[in-house]
Each structure stands twice: as structure tokens, then as C-alpha cells.
Amino acid sequence: MNGIDWTRAETGQELEALVKPAIEKVQLVKYAGASGDFNLIHTDDETARRVGLPGVIAHGMLSMGFLGQLCGQLVGKNGFVSQLMVRFSGMVFPGDVLTCRAKVKKKNENERTLDLELSVEREPGKTLTSGKAILKFY
């Protein structure tokens, strides 16, 4: 829970990545219930196939949740995630093991903020979700 050390963070620094356990179908059911997104393409294979998918796909917001988890860990208890933005580009399926990465884009000494560049990937270098965040330190 200590997060990164603000004084040591530097522009261009690659931060410790978050590797999530393989996504299970039951996690998608849990996320549907917790988030209120009941679109059946995330929980029912038959519905997913009917719209041309190979089977259920994960909620894009779940991947954004993983990036939120990474940002929350990085800022720790010394601040908060003041901004989080993502662009969804690739689909995520049950069984996928996702790696969430963050890099310091800019350190703002006056505001005590770090601008981060974010990505989620299954295979190295192939971004499924990209984004950015601002960590605000108290």
C-alpha cells in the first residue's frame, strides 16, 4: 500500500507492471452483477455467437478496472487517481492473461501530479486497451 515514491519518480520511467490472473467466465458474471452491465455478449456464449463473436468477450470496463487497480496501487495512500482515460481497441476473452503497464509521461512539480501512459496487453507489444492517467499526490 505504499505506492511509488513521488520524489524518485522520473519522466520516462517504466513502472512496475500488474499481471492479472487468467480471466474466468465467473469473473465476467461477477463483473456484470457488480457494474450493472448485463449485456449478454459478456456472459452468454449463444448470444455472443449470434452477433458474430467466437464466444463471450470481457467487458471493456473490466480492462479499465485493471488499469484503475494499477493506478491505485501506484499512488497508494499518498494521493488519488484524479483522471483515468482509456481507448478500447482489442477484444479480451476468457482465459486471457492481461498485463497492465504504466510509464511516467510527465512529472509536474507544482501540481504534485504524475501523468501516466497506460496499456493493457495479452502478447508483448500488442496493445488491447491504451490510456492515460493523472496521479495526484497530497
Added chain:
Amino acid sequence: MLIDPSIIGSTSESKIFEIEKGAIRTFAEAIGDDNLLYKDEAFAKECGHRSIVAPPTFPTTIRVANPKVKFDPSRVLHGQQEYIYERSIVAGDVLRCFSTVVDVLEKEGNTGKMTFLVQEIRGEDLAGNLVYRAKSTLIIR
């Protein structure tokens, strides 16, 4: 266009949301996020919060429908999502939220024309102070 651009600028009625501890814990658990701030109230208080804190994407649970916005959900893709916070949301917050259509535009894609719908939800405390904004871009094909 699949959505009438004349709805740009239209705003929903406001809706009141009570932020509950149980909802926060269930949400964090579904993500597999074991951050203590999201589940341990004593710890959150030690860190200066009134109660447990909501994860950054928690406002996805705050759904405010604008009756003027109509589309077939099976034809929609979530293109982009953004959350901007003035402060963290904590359990016990009571937020007044409303949704505005920011933009409707059409772009030529690989599979024909696509309509982009940009909406923003604003959440305020009961004194009227802005707490967060959630901006989403949906792609309708």
C-alpha cells in the same frame, strides 16, 4: 445518422445515488482489486478518508439514462471512457448525477458509416460541488 444530432446539448433529469460500502466492496472484488482502501474501513479512516474509498472506475455503476438517447444495444461498441475527479468518492457520499449529450458525429469506417455518441455524466454533492465527471464515447454501427 443513427442518432439525431439535434439531441446534442440535451440533459437528463438528475438522479440521486447513495454510495454504499457493500457496492464498493463487491465491485472491487469483481475486478480482483484487493486495495485495502476499497474494503477496510479502519484503514481508510487512518488514511484520512471518512469511509472506504471507491475504485476509479466505480462510477460505471452510476447509470443515468437520457430518454432522448435511443439505440439498439447489440449494435454498440464502447470506444472510449474517461473519469475526471475533483476528489475521491467515498462510501456515504450522496451524489446528484445527470447526463448530457456532448456530441453526435458520423465517421466513415471499414464496414461503412459509424455514429459516435459522446455523453458526459456529472456527479455533484448535495451542496452542488462537482465531484466527478464521466465521459463516454459509444460507437453505433
